[in-house]
Amino acid sequence: MPDVLQALKKHFVQLSNRDQKALSLLSLFVLAVMVYLLLWQPLSQWSVTAKQDFQHQRTVNQWVAGHIHQATVQPEPVAKEHSDLPSLITQSAKSFELSLSRVQPGSNGLSVWLEQAPYPALLQWLEELEINQQLRFEQVRIDRLEAGGEVKAFIHISS
Numbered sequence: 001m002p003d004v005l006q007a008l009k010k011h012f013v014q015l016s017n018r019d020q021k022a023l024s025l026l027s028l029f030v031l032a033v034m035v036y037l038l039l040w041q042p043l044s045q046w047s048v049t050a051k052q053d054f055q056h057q058r059t060v061n062q063w064v065a066g067h068i069h070q071a072t073v074q075p076e077p078v079a080k081e082h083s084d085l086p087s088l089i090t091q092s093a094k095s096f097e098l099s100l101s102r103v104q105p106g107s108n109g110l111s112v113w114l115e116q117a118p119y120p121a122l123l124q125w126l127e128e129l130e131i132n133q134q135l136r137f138e139q140v141r142i143d144r145l146e147a148g149g150e151v152k153a154f155i156h157i158s159s
Helices: 002-014 017-066 085-095 119-132
Strands: 102-106 109-118 136-144 150-158
Touching (some): 085 102, 109 119, 119 136, 119 150
Antiparallel strands (some): 102 109, 109 150
């Protein structure tokens, strides 16, 4: 590398004064362009982007501050007391034309088995139990059967 610099310096010294001035000015111009392209422009672009992000965040913050009164915590719905959960489940299943193969009460809920149930009817029944009866499903296992559209299901329900 020093040899290359020495050769360039030797060639520069051999140039006329006018060519040396022109080459020096051209070198300064190239250096200025490189500083602009490699430093100034990226920093300027970053600054503009940062200002835009700041303004956006300020707008969001002002909107949130103006609407904080609307952000209220909704109380969780109080679950209905189901004194006779097995009969409720049985009657509800009949209304959806589902045949329960086994219903087993337990200390923390009720386990229900269905051997052959139409999948759409099962989903509607589960939705009914969760939304209207406010029951919770601790475990749901649904297996597809060979017969089209029918499933086998196990559901553990708690009130």
